[in-house]
Amino acid sequence: MSGLIFYIFAVSKVFTIRVFADEKPTEITIASTEGTYKIQASGDMLFVNGNKTPYFQQMEAQSYTIIAGGKTRSYAGGFTFYSFDGEMYILNYIPEEAYIASVVASEIPGAQPEARKAQAILARTYVYKNVGRHGQYDLCDGQHCQVYRGLPVDASSLSAAQGTAGLVLGYKGTIADIYYHSTCGGMTLLPSDVWPGMKDQPYHQRVKDTLCRISPYYEWDDTFNLDPLFINLGFGQMPSSVKVVRDKDWSPVKGFVFFAPDSVYFDYSRVSDAIDHHPMTRIFDAEIKETLLILHAHGYGHAVGMCQVGAMALAKSGANYRDILTFYFPGTEILSLASF
Numbered sequence: 008m009s010g011l012i013f014y015i016f017a018v019s020k021v022f023t024i025r026v027f028a029d030e031k032p033t034e035i036t037i038a039s040t041e042g043t044y045k046i047q048a049s050g051d052m053l054f055v056n057g058n059k060t061p062y063f064q065q066m067e068a069q070s071y072t073i074i075a076g077g078k079t080r081s082y083a084g085g086f087t088f089y090s091f092d093g094e095m096y097i098l099n100y101i102p103e104e105a106y107i108a109s110v111v112a113s114e115i116p117g118a119q120p121e122a123r124k125a126q127a128i129l130a131r132t133y134v135y136k137n138v139g140r141h142g143q144y145d146l147c148d149g150q151h152c153q154v155y156r157g158l159p160v161d162a163s164s165l166s167a168a169q170g171t172a173g174l175v176l177g178y179k180g181t182i183a184d185i186y187y188h189s190t191c192g193g194m195t196l197l198p199s200d201v202w203p204g205m206k207d208q209p210y211h212q213r214v215k216d217t218l219c220r221i222s223p224y225y226e227w228d229d230t231f232n233l234d235p236l237f238i239n240l241g242f243g244q245m246p247s248s249v250k251v252v253r254d255k256d257w258s259p260v261k262g263f264v265f266f267a268p269d270s271v272y273f274d275y276s277r278v279s280d281a282i283d284h285h286p287m288t289r290i291f292d293a294e295i296k297e298t299l300l301i302l303h304a305h306g307y308g309h310a311v312g313m314c315q316v317g318a319m320a321l322a323k324s325g326a327n328y329r330d331i332l333t334f335y336f337p338g339t340e341i342l343s344l345a346s347f
Contacts, residue, residue, distance in 0.1 A: 020103040022134065024155055026082065027097050028147035032075035035095065037086070039068035048090035062089040066100075070158060073097065082157035098144050099157070106155065107131050108168035113156040114187075115315050122318045123167035124328035128341065129185050129313060132175040135344065136182045176332055177342035178210055185336065190222040191314040192290055192306025193257070195335065200258045201289075201309050210338045211311070213257075218320035224287070224307035225316075231282045231300045239281035242267050249293050249300065259289035312336070 027035075034047045046063060047054040055063050065071060066085035073080055075097075084101040101109075110130040111123050118126070133153055138145045146152040176183045186198065195214040198205040219225055237245055246267035251260045262274040279286065282300070291304040313335040321331050329341060 021084075021100050022103060022106050022138065022146065023144040024099045024101060024106065024146050024148055025096060025141065025144045026080070026099050026148045026155070026157070027073070027075045027078075028151070029149040030076045030078065032095055032097075033093065035073055035075040035088075035097070037065065037071055037073050037088075039065055039071045041065060041068050046088055046095070048093055048095035050093055051090055053088060053090050053095075062087060064088070080157050081159070096144075099148075103131075103134070104165075104168045104172060105160070106134070108160045108165040109157055110153045110155050111167050112160045112164035113154040115319070116161075118163075118315070118319045119322035120163055120167065121326060121328045122315075122322040122331065123163055124171050125313065125318055125322075125331040126187070126315070127164075127167040127171045128174050128176055128328065128332065129187055131171070132177075132182060132185045135175055136184060171328070173344045174341050175344060176336060176339050178208065178339050180342070182342075183210060183336065183339050184208055186309070186312030187315060188306075188308030188310055188312065189314075190219045190224045190307040190316045191216050191310045192219065192225055192288065192304070193217060194310070195312065195314060196258065196290075196310040198311055200254075201311055210336045212337060214335060214337075216314050216317045219306075219314050219316035221320060222307070222316040225305070227304050229284070229291075229302040229304055231284065231302075233295065233298050233300055235282050236265075236278065236300065240265075240273060240277065242271075244268075245298065246295060249295050251291070251293050257290065260291060260293075263293065 037044050037046060044055055053060050053063055064087050069083065071082050071086060073082065082099050083105055084099050087098045089096050107127050107130050111126050115123060115126045130153055134146065137152065141147060148155040176185055193216065195216055197207045197211050197213060199207050233245060236242065244267050246265040248266045250264050252262040252264060253260055260275055262272055263278050264270050264272050288304050288306045288308065290306050290310060291302040294301050318331045321334060332339065
């Protein structure tokens, strides 16, 4: 076993998570049993209740409530606050199982116990595969890493974390590269389908999955006015029809061919910017009806790895967490971190 993998398994069981990472606040309010503080970022310094300091720590209280950008969240564990180039960094130190339980509660709320256990194992697998990816902190709290929203954590999510303590998903004795998403819409995808140049592993497979049809995002429509396309993409006349371009069946859309009446191609990003489309999926077909562009979408998320709604359906039908993980990651095995 390589020294790098040994180091990963030897890390502290307290992780450092950057919270409010997507929001990037410059001013927050934090309340705890130690008091209430208003913190502002300026350059590489903080102002805490008006007093200038290079950093600020809260390590003793049992819980904290942070208000930032109109959002209020509560957390356990300790905190360090600092500013770099005017951007505030809020680092939460959280024990492993408390972190895993919160990820389960944040990522798959309302799920059956066995689906929560599957999610807990994937969350732990992701941590030990990616810990330290941000350098000065282990993971962020958004979809770039895993969604982590602190407290409260329900009893079922805590039980899932504790009941799978020390377990990760592996392949041939190493930690697996895992992914998960909300709703695949009919079939899961390979990493290389979504992220060009990404290496697929043997357990990354396109899995036909209609279990998630209970989701409102299994099939759904997104409708846009054609005027922004007409103006921003410079059509000579309003397009009358459209077809999408993709590498293979059931893969993310790469671009559009519009007929106005001559055909003209635009890559996905040009069209997305023109209509201000922030996709919840890149799996869709398209048509034009009068002055509307209609996207007939399938799924919610990148569609790689475990479909969370599908996992819930499997659990409801009687599958256990091992069955669920085998279905979405064939050929993998559940390993104990203690075995490394």
